[in-house]
Amino acid sequence: MTGLLFSMGVFAQQKQKDSTQLNQLDVVLVSAVRVTSKTPVSFSNLEKKDIAPRNLGQDIPVLMNYMPSVVTTSDAGNGMGYTGIRVRGSDATRVNVTINGIPYNDAESQGTFWVNMPDFASSVESLQLQRGVGTSTNGSGAFGASLNMLTDNFASKANGEISNSYGSFNSHKHTVKFSTGLLNDHFELAGRVSNLKSDGYVDRASSDLKSYFLQGTYINKTTLIKALAFGGTEKTYQSWNGIDGETLNSNRRFNSAGMFTDEEGNPRFYDNETDNYQQDHYQLHWSESFSDKWSSNLAFHYTKGKGFYENYKEDADMADYGLNSVGSVTTTDLVRQKWLDNDFYGTTFSVKYRDEKLNVILGGGWNKYEGDHFGKVIWARYASQSELGDHYYDDFSTKTDGNIFAKANYQLTEQLSFYGDLQYRNVRYKANSWETGLVDDTFNFFNPKAGLNFEIDQKNALYFSYARANREPNRTDYEGGNVKPEKLNDFELGWRYNSDTFQLSSNFYYMGYKDQLILTGTLDDVGNPIRSNSEKSYRLGFEADATIKISDKVILRPNFTLSSNKNVDLDVEGQNYGTKEIAYSPSVIAGNIIVVSPVENFHISLLQKYVGKQYMNNIELAAAKLADYFVNDLNVSFEIKPKSVFKSIMISGLVNNILDKKYISNGYMWDVYPYYYPQAGINFLAGLTLKF
Template sequence: MKKLFISACLLFGIQAFSQTTQFNDTTKVETLDEVLLKAVRVEATSPVTHSNVSKEEIEERNLGQDLPILLNYLPAVVTTSDAGAGVGYTGIRVRGSDASRVSITINGIPYNDAESQGTFWVNLPDFASSVESLQLQRGVGTSSNGSGAFGASINILSDAVSEEASAQVSNSYGSFETWKHTAKFSTGLLKDNFEFSGRLSKITSDGYVDRATSDLKSYFLQGVYKTKNTQIKALTFGGKEITYQSWYGVDATTLENDRTYNLAGIQFDSEGNFEGFYNNQVDDYSQDHFQVLASYKFNNLWSANISLNYTHGRGYFEEYIDEWYEQNVNFSGNANLSFYGIDPVEIGGETIETSDLIRRRWLNNNFYAVNADVNYKNNHLDILGGLFYSYYGGDHFGEVIWARFAGDSDLGDRYYNGNGDKNEFTSFVKATYKVNNEWSFFADFQGRFVSYRASGLTSDVIPLNEKRTYNFFNPKAGVSFQLDTSNSFYASYGRAHREPRRSDFEQGVFTAEKLDDYELGWRFLSEKIQLNSNVYFMDYKDQLVLTGALDDVGAPIRATSGKSYRLGLEVDATVAISNKWSVRPNIAVSTNKNVDFITSKDGELINLGNTNISFSPTLIAGNILEFRPSENFQIALLSKYVGEQYMGNIDSEASILDAYFLNDFSVNYTLKNVSFLDSIVLSGLVNNIFNTEYVSNGYFYTYDDDFSNPGTITTIEGAGYYPQSGINFMAGVTLNF
């Protein structure tokens, strides 16, 4: 019965973000903003599997949750939230690949952290309010700079030029004391050439998980000079986030009895009696971006772009290290004074070697990038060539800001200090040749050259001195065939390489990954139906799969799996049932395997044969059933099913995350021409309307027990879970001037 109910909802529910909300007119003239993104985006008829999301689609549910949560209903997408309610640290996976393997660009500039390769949306709170459009490309895609896309790429265009002056004030409130305040403005075009616009936002939330609070502030400012053939944008955007740490998760017993429990900051007295939680166990980080984007159309055939970027990030994790807990539960050396370079303390003839203390682990980094390309386009040939260069410099250091027994240490003393420097140079050329109205061919050649040096001490106070150089050649090719006005087909091949990141170096992993991606698709378009379907085969060598375990700052640990693959089918559709009702289902079915996976168990290396790749569900499906009784009124039922998945690569029953099925309900009503306002928009969102208890993410670990029974090694397995909120709501009011 449950399966029947799920199937019915997926068939008759949902308007999940698909290839595009409205059927595309491919004959339209390109705007200068579109010219800017030609290096990273593809057209509707290209042989690349993709989905487009418009500003209007994002606005309908933009009430405070992070951008990944707003993209949850795209095909093959799984999202999660550490705090359990979509505010704070959030994550996205596409085709089983985590955010460090999803290449993100903002205005053509890489957003993934150059060193960790991660994407931290929490550093750009409410950036969704400044997104003009975005494109999700699944598979290798066509991104031309930044780390290679191993699951997908998301290419974001920030706010476009507004012809008319406007102002907007948005406020929303929801469960867990979640507040969002946003103010935007645009001068419109002044003297037909200049526009200035901006946004200020503040989001606060207590979170679903205990003490998983978020205090987020962000800004976006833009100045534009525009003529018929020229557009120059100077923009700056950034954010400041303070979030209470909530990446510890809970074990299975706690999940059953106290889903919202949060271990972070726990405190005990010297006898092991619980005393409470440290109130400033936070992640405190700021990030600022500065971009200059220039586009010029020489004539109807030639255009060029140049982009400059500077990003500065700085902040820290602040942690209370409880001496009793570390010595008696964690069995770690984190409470040892020697770990921090502090000499033992003599008190009353007793030598003190451990202590309660508070530490901060800092990051301070700078990222510079320049990107330039030239485009030639006529009726048959569209060719684009470009160059990209970036430099990243990052400092990692730790300090003790308080200790019960501080010895002769001084405030500001660093107990570890490490550095990372990364240079990247990329050159590419890509071309689409339209033979006739039926056939077109695509080719893309990229050379990517990376030099990375990691030096100094890690946060575990272990020396790390490595310098590696990686040279990659990434060819791509595809063909599109338009059978008739309704049916088109495409086939493509793409290769991608990806270098290890700093945390991989710390694990002794230096081998780059390689991916060969094969895609075959069919698109159908009629007056009332748009259907997109594709099959893919992603063949990996030395894929860095998530082991399931976490490091000491909650980041996933990876290991080389040797040979592995992903094989899948994806289908999404838009069906106009009537002029008021529409339905848009999507489904992704896949098999994701490590080939001849070798692991250590009970002190021996064993070959497990083919095993499931971690965090890769076999079935992901989504829908939105939408009803528009009038132009100003919209109601939608959004549904999402994520199948069972393993958190490790050894097919252990202890590592299974159960399947879950969610339903959200949204409503939007617009009042137009009200007094001195252009409009008032009333929005509501009820998430998880059936109050499903579910877990969207977790971790899995093993360790060898060689002490319980001397002479015998027994592999012990353990798991942690990140519970997500039950039913919760958001409601908002937007005033448009």
């Protein structure tokens, strides 16, 4: 029955190995960035078997929606295409993401764009979400959470998998996987290809997504070498404009992207108002187990990204695009492309020592980002002196990021253990653009962490921790000027309880910020969220999640977060607004999963999510309030295990928003005017997976 259950109760893993059912050498890949139940950090795990019944095409943030303190959203309204995640009110730029310990966040924007890796969930063995600062990791600092993912383990026996799903809005996913198994007991080759398409709930919010994953493995008793190549291409019709309140009431699926008026005064929509991007990742990992006490991991990585988004611009100022006026004509309709061509490469490393009382990890990484930004006009009604292929701007940026850390967990007594974690991080960012100006900033951050874990008895444990984090501004922050790095002190106090029928994880947290870069609720001209420094702010909250075994056939998994998220003495353009709520930070977030298994291998799950009211700016403007919402999904799966041909046949179905709730999960402010991202009403996905 556990095949469907979400591993959201942190302490539910205490009676399992710290990294469930993974090969000991494979664990070394992520041991430098993951924590266990003895670490005084708030975290949740999600395993492949938990993801599988709902892995029907929706993105990783949506699959994580029912984890504690998580809020997700979708531009297209149905969980495919562009999706986003917030944890404890912190947006995706604050969630540090690693894949096998390699940084994934975009170096400049610090965001994560899951649309660039469609169906990546099909190649994830497990993931761990650490809330708060968490443990030291590679890449940009965690200011709300860190998410680390481990890709597929190697398979000892040859196998294959074909998975297909179809659903509302002409959404469908086709996935093929294979593994050779271990050849000569040492070599394995495995791979996946996927194709996903959807029209989206929002008008024209279509997505055409393709991805691949290829892995070669060599293993013996002490050595694991993995070479990985994975990535994807996406073509997504833009739907990031949102809609105003009046349109929301009359036509909640309306999409203004690409709208223009032709020469005869007729409203039309440009058919290629799209985002186009290809991203390819290459990783090489060498894990070595020298003895029962010593092990190491060395990794090299390279990511290539290239793409553009295309817009129809009506009555554009010709001078803005390097075009001379044509007689008295100074404006023109045109189609532009804004390109990004970037390279990201580097190395990560760690050495681990472990005995009965002491667990020490020394590690770090060095990474470099090089990004070309340029724009092209591919059509203009009045082309002036332009030539095909001309650039109307050319910007270049580089960012280097190096860190070293030392972590130790020492068993002081039979019941009490101490955790210490020291990290030094050096960042240099250089950019030349009309948006950012000339930037050449260097940051040196020292991030100490410490905590205690006290096991009262076999069922109860208490922990306390303190963590310091520092974080540099991102590219968009520099557009506003006078930007400062952020500082955070994170205090966590938790209690974990574990028995055969009841597991509970609860914790209080206080996150005190200095110069936090808070979302203002507004967007720039290309849809990037604009942030500004808040001199003093905090997040104070209580989290709890549990696993309750009612019987062999019924299990509950509730969780909730109560919080207060405030800017103190908020100053906006010289006006003091006093203490106000931080934007996009609901004070109540709750989730619940009810799993009923009437017969073996047949599971029915009711998934529930409540998100309290929140504001889209920081001055609690009435028009900026997003209403609370409560959404219910129904997931059904049935697995058949034939005696021949197929090892497994899984039939699964997902009905999202079964009560057809008309809700909004995200939005922004354009001056004092709110714009919204409406989410789909009742919709479904159904899938068939064949394993052989």
